[in-house]
Amino acid sequence: MPVLPTYKPSKIPLTIPLRFAKDPLSFIRSGFSACGDTFRLQLFRDIIFSRDPAFFRHVLQQNHRGYAKGKAFTELSKVLGKGLLTSEGDFWLRQRRLIQPVFHRERMLGLYQIMAELTAQFVKDFEANRNQSAIDLDEKMMAITADIALRTLFTTITNEDKATIYQQINRTQEFIIANIRKPFLKPWMAINGANRRFRADLSYFNRLIFDIIEQRRASSQPQDDLLQMLLDCTDEETGQQMNDQQVRDEAITMFAAGHETSANGLNWLLLELSKHPEVVQKIREECSIFDTVPTWEQLLQLTYTRQVVEEGLRLFPPAWAVAREAIADDVIEGFEIRKGTIVFLPMYELHRNPEFWHQPLSFDPSHFAPENVKNRPKFAYLPFGAGPRICIGQQFALIEMQLILASLLKRFTFIPDDTHNPKMFPLITLKPMNGIKVWVK
Numbered sequence: 001m002p003v004l005p006t007y008k009p010s011k012i013p014l015t016i017p018l019r020f021a022k023d024p025l026s027f028i029r030s031g032f033s034a035c036g037d038t039f040r041l042q043l044f045r046d047i048i049f050s051r052d053p054a055f056f057r058h059v060l061q062q063n064h065r066g067y068a069k070g071k072a073f074t075e076l077s078k079v080l081g082k083g084l085l086t087s088e089g090d091f092w093l094r095q096r097r098l099i100q101p102v103f104h105r106e107r108m109l110g111l112y113q114i115m116a117e118l119t120a121q122f123v124k125d126f127e128a129n130r131n132q133s134a135i136d137l138d139e140k141m142m143a144i145t146a147d148i149a150l151r152t153l154f155t156t157i158t159n160e161d162k163a164t165i166y167q168q169i170n171r172t173q174e175f176i177i178a179n180i181r182k183p184f185l186k187p188w189m190a191i192n193g194a195n196r197r198f199r200a201d202l203s204y205f206n207r208l209i210f211d212i213i214e215q216r217r218a219s220s221q222p223q224d225d226l227l228q229m230l231l232d233c234t235d236e237e238t239g240q241q242m243n244d245q246q247v248r249d250e251a252i253t254m255f256a257a258g259h260e261t262s263a264n265g266l267n268w269l270l271l272e273l274s275k276h277p278e279v280v281q282k283i284r285e286e287c288s289i290f291d292t293v294p295t296w297e298q299l300l301q302l303t304y305t306r307q308v309v310e311e312g313l314r315l316f317p318p319a320w321a322v323a324r325e326a327i328a329d330d331v332i333e334g335f336e337i338r339k340g341t342i343v344f345l346p347m348y349e350l351h352r353n354p355e356f357w358h359q360p361l362s363f364d365p366s367h368f369a370p371e372n373v374k375n376r377p378k379f380a381y382l383p384f385g386a387g388p389r390i391c392i393g394q395q396f397a398l399i400e401m402q403l404i405l406a407s408l409l410k411r412f413t414f415i416p417d418d419t420h421n422p423k424m425f426p427l428i429t430l431k432p433m434n435g436i437k438v439w440v441k
Helices: 017-023 024-035 054-062 071-078 089-103 104-131 135-152 159-181 185-191 194-219 226-233 244-273 277-289 295-303 304-316 369-373 393-410
Strands: 038-043 047-049 067-069 323-326 331-332 336-337 342-346 415-416 423-426 429-433 438-441
Touching: 017 024, 017 038, 024 047, 024 423, 038 393, 047 104, 054 323, 054 331, 054 342, 071 159, 071 244, 089 104, 089 226, 104 135, 104 295, 104 393, 135 159, 135 226, 135 244, 135 393, 159 185, 159 194, 185 194, 194 226, 194 244, 194 295, 226 244, 244 304, 244 393, 244 415, 244 429, 277 295, 277 393, 295 393, 304 336, 304 393
Parallel strands: 047 342
Antiparallel strands: 038 047, 067 323, 323 342, 331 336, 415 438, 423 429
């Protein structure tokens, strides 16, 4: 049985975790440059890194039951509960089967109307930024995607409750991310009151969500939103519906998993497009068919804009990596995987693998021209994951990003602020560190 190459970036083992934590993207890239598409690393425990599509296919699809999500998802479940992102096993399978129809194409038509109305208002308000001081693009993208996520979830929500939900979920997520990235600070958090504040924030947040669910159940007027669809979901085999806790968990998972990923995808894409005026011009020519925002039928005609969105997700996948733990001994591509091994699969590097992409580091929407898509292995491009746990909201996200991108670029030009150097901060998603400053023309 062949042996995987071992990456040894330093003669001093204790410095390796620090180097990885400081800049994981560069660290991982160095490993692939030194060892090829798959390598082993001792980082507190045995970890295998791979950008080989065969590893993605095996772990995420062919033998997905042989791999479990890691401790990060246990931490996330403190906020998200047992939603699709964090649950596993038979419970996850039941929930996935229940919720899948919510995101069928015909359901998207009703939600698209909400998206389009909010985007039109966003574009109108955005006009005030033209030729003014530099703005934080990240702040703006987070605002519009959060607005869309909350309004498509809770059509009747008040602006006050919307602001509260947004604030509370961000605060609780920040606490969880701190626990994931800096577990050595947990004892200090127990002393300095951080744990107590987290529990209070979560309790207040939960009461608000459960009140919204209770009011909707009592209402005689059903709404055309995701909450109503979740309440109406019925198991065809048992006739059962979700209880309030399950509805709460799935609704919050949709919000938390949805708006930040779309915002980060748009952030990096708009920044990249500032370097490619010829691409922006082609988008504008395609967008001449609509006025403020495209109708559903017009959006489907924006095929080049869709290619641009896909290329942005290739170079800057918001969900930049997945990790799974082997729950039993396994073999992948002839390599032995021992029980307890972490298999780390960075889509960020998969999408830059020169074996499958012409000029992989260059921004080129033609990567997604039909003839090129047809000739590329399916598992070479996975911005939404793969297998049974592929992101259930991928079509929602693609539609949302295409709508916002087309509507903004039809009217505005984005110029990076020379005094600000955006840096990627790969947490659960590929966030910008300290925002992205741009001028709007």
